[in-house]
Amino acid sequence: MLNEFRVYLELGFRHIADLAGYDHILFVVALAIPFGIRDWRRLAVLVTAFTLGHSLTLALATMRLVSVSSNVVETLIPATILFTALDAYTSATPQRPENPATVKRYGIALLFGLVHGLGFSSYLRALLGDEESIALPLLAFNVGLEMGQLVILSIVLTIGAALVPAILQRRRWVQILVGVTGGLALMLLVQRLRAWS
Incomplete structure (x- = not known):
């Protein structure tokens, strides 16, 4: 049982940290853009709002209680990245917690988490095959995803802290991250839209 947990935990971590499937990494980076290490x-x-969203749809879709076309999900994922990057561009510093714009951002992270959870579930469902008991693999995979997210966020915040303001102005750092995440998301979105035809 412990061995099974570890296997799926590692699979979850590797899935989100996989550079070949970098769309989830881009989304986590896009979430972090307007934030400094403080x-x-x-x-x-x-990130907790995003986690709640993707945990819900990951569970529902893995248990086959919800089903959405993989083409739709794979197209929506880069759209969520692009939107999140562009939204980050409008504010180089995060708003105060009581500001409605921040509440809006949490709602968007929750909503987009629902989309990403559907993407995670396709991978997990393929791993599980016809396995009857999925509760433990589902939990372990989700914990692995969260660990991966925290590592990605730590890297982005640490690099930002090292560069801003010693080398780059905060606004320039934000522009670079928006350009990279938004540009790659747009490229992915175009590729996936073309795959529909």
């Missing part, structure tokens, strides 16, 4: 608590709340 804002880690606010970012943690934002």
Whole structure:
């Protein structure tokens, strides 16, 4: 049982950290764009909203209680990245927690988490095959995903702290991250839309 947990935990971590399937990495980076290392608590709340969303649809879709076309999900994922990157561009610093714009951002992270959970579920369902008991693999895979997210966020915040303001102005750092995440998301979106035809 412990061995099974470890296997699926590692699979979850590897799935989100896989550079070949970098769309989920891009989304986590896009979430972190407007935040500095001092804002880690606010970012943690934002990531928790994303986690709640993808945990829900990961569970529902893996248990086959919800089914959405993989073409639709794979197209929506880069759209969520592009939207999140562009939204981050509008604010180089996060708003105050009581500001409605921040509440809006948490709602968007939750909503987009639902989409990403559907993407995670396709991979997990393929791993599980016809296995009857999925509760433990589902939990372990989700914990692995969260560990991967935290590692990605830590890297982004640490690099940002090292560069801003010693080398780059905060606004320039935000512009670079928006350009990279938004540009790659747009490229993915175009590729996936073309696959429909």
